[in-house]
Amino acid sequence: MKVTTGARLKQIMSERNLKQVDILNLAEKYFKDGVKISKTDLSQYVNGKTEPRQEKLYILAEALDVSEAWLMGYDIDRERISIDERLREVRENAPTYAAHHDGEDWTEEELEEIERFKEFIKNKRNK
Structure with missing residues (x-):
């Protein structure tokens, strides 16, 4: 909830x-x-x-x-991450995305969604 x-x-x-x-x-x-x-x-x-x-x-x-x-109440880290930091993370993880790429081009929004999902899985694992 x-x-x-x-x-x-x-x-x-x-x-x-x-x-x-x-x-x-x-x-x-x-x-x-x-x-x-x-x-x-x-x-x-x-x-x-x-x-x-x-x-x-x-x-x-x-x-x-x-x-x-x-x-807003979502169950995520409270830490504020700057746009620059998010872009750096996406760039650093670009090879990971490429390794799992299935022929489709990812939009910036989709890449951000993938990052959020990765964080969700990491947080779930650490609980």
Whole structure:
């Protein structure tokens, strides 16, 4: 069962001894193009009244240095991985993909899906 964003926010707040105002202060430097998170917004997210839209979820994930998918409640690593790091991983694993290639060309999206699946299998093995 997927955990809520509110539960993830509460978890981070507990682990890092943060208050909602602390999260807002961390998030402030990521406010841009008129997209901000108000005290009311954050309170509603934490209490499970509403879920943040994508642009606000991005701000929270950046501010808390966690992955957006983890913050959304998916059972994946919370570590935030940059696009550059993901591309490096794909390039490093290109021979692996080629070794299992069955004649089809993989799109970037398919390669990312393969990477996510690999991580899922690794995490499952380590439990």
